[in-house]
Amino acid sequence: MKNLTKEEFEIYCLFIAANADFNITRQELIAMGVGSDPQMFVKVYNGFEADNDLERINTIQECKKLYIKDELDRQNLFDKMKKVFFADGKFQAAEQSIFTMLRKLI
Secondary structure (H helix, E strand, O other), X not given: OOOOOHHHXXXXXXXXXXXXXXXXXXXXXXXXXOOOOHHHHHHHHHHHHXXXXXXXXXXXXXXXXXXXXXXXXXXXXXXXXXXXXXXXXXXXXXXXXXXXXXXXHO
16 A cells, blocks of 8 residues: 555554454444544555555555654554453564564564
């Protein structure tokens, strides 16, 4: 997905977190969507679904350059992702692996 705004980038990362166990739950969607514009949320979801894993990594790398300027930006994004990872009350091995991969990418 190309040309994301900062908010779209954050939601895109949250979709990666929610999809880590290949099952996006209602609780995760609620944790992700709070305060988001519904149209933007759907747009990002559709782009996320259309991307393959390599495209997702490329999107993260491109947007990171634009929107992650310092450790505070990085930590704020990871705090949001943690809420999604733990929204369903579980933090499974697949989710832990994705979280570690995201820590390295961002």
